[in-house]
Amino acid sequence: MESQNYGHRHPLLLLLNEDQRIVANCSSCGEKVSTPCFSCAQDCGFYLHKVCAEAPLELNHPFHLDHTLLLMQAPPYPVICNFCYEICKKFVYHCSCDFDLHIKCALFTLNMAENNLKELEHVALQDPLISTENGDYVAICALGVGNHL
Numbered sequence: 001m002e003s004q005n006y007g008h009r010h011p012l013l014l015l016l017n018e019d020q021r022i023v024a025n026c027s028s029c030g031e032k033v034s035t036p037c038f039s040c041a042q043d044c045g046f047y048l049h050k051v052c053a054e055a056p057l058e059l060n061h062p063f064h065l066d067h068t069l070l071l072m073q074a075p076p077y078p079v080i081c082n083f084c085y086e087i088c089k090k091f092v093y094h095c096s097c098d099f100d101l102h103i104k105c106a107l108f109t110l111n112m113a114e115n116n117l118k119e120l121e122h123v124a125l126q127d128p129l130i131s132t133e134n135g136d137y138v139a140i141c142a143l144g145v146g147n148h149l
Contacts, residue, residue, distance in 0.1 A: 010042040012053070028052035028091040029104045052091070052103055059093055059106060062113040069093035069106065081105050 015022070015035050024047045026033050033047045040046040059069045063083070075088045079098075083105040091103040101109070 008040065008046055010040045010044060010046070012038040012046070012048065013041050014050070015039050022047070026052055026090075028055075029102065030090045031104070051107060055091075055103055055107060059110065061093070061101070061106060061110055063101075063109055064095060064099045067095045067097060067099070069095050069099070069101065071103065075100065083109055 015037055018035050020035055022033050022035065022037065022039075024033050024045065025031060026037070026049045027046050028048050029052055031049075033049060036050045038048040038050065038053045055071060057071050059071070061069055070093065072092055072094050074090070075092045075094065079088045079092065079094070079100040080086065081088050081092075081102045082099055083101055086102070088100055088102055093101045093103065093106040
């Protein structure tokens with residue numbers, strides 16, 4: 001499988017062999033790469049985790065609903081990730097209003113938010129108020145903890 005992700009000057013090949021030892025860091029997030037991953041066909045040292053390579057170029061993120069985040073190969077200026085508060089040196093999701101997320105922080109928090117929303121879908125269908133024997137109402141939250149009203 002071949003890919004032309006992120007405007008890299010050479011084609012990228014998908015490496016699937018789990019026995020293949022790779023001593024390199026992802027050019028997108030900076031962390032150690034293992035298979036499956038993408039590697040530069042010209043062996044120039046450009047590697048991408050499969051997840052990083054498949055990341056969308058634009059992202060509507062639940063932590064920043066005001067604007068779409070754009071994936072950039074490098075921050076336009078020194079920025080700090082609004083999730084982990086570390087300096088962004090590699091690929092970053094950027095908004096012109098100075099909201100920035102490392103690619104891994106953006107994908108991690110997006111996945112976390114989507115999974116939590118799926119877990120809570122059934123809650124919206126339930127009546128949040130339950131009458132008690134003495135006529136009080138108890139509000140039921142998603143964690144099953146009641147608050148007397």
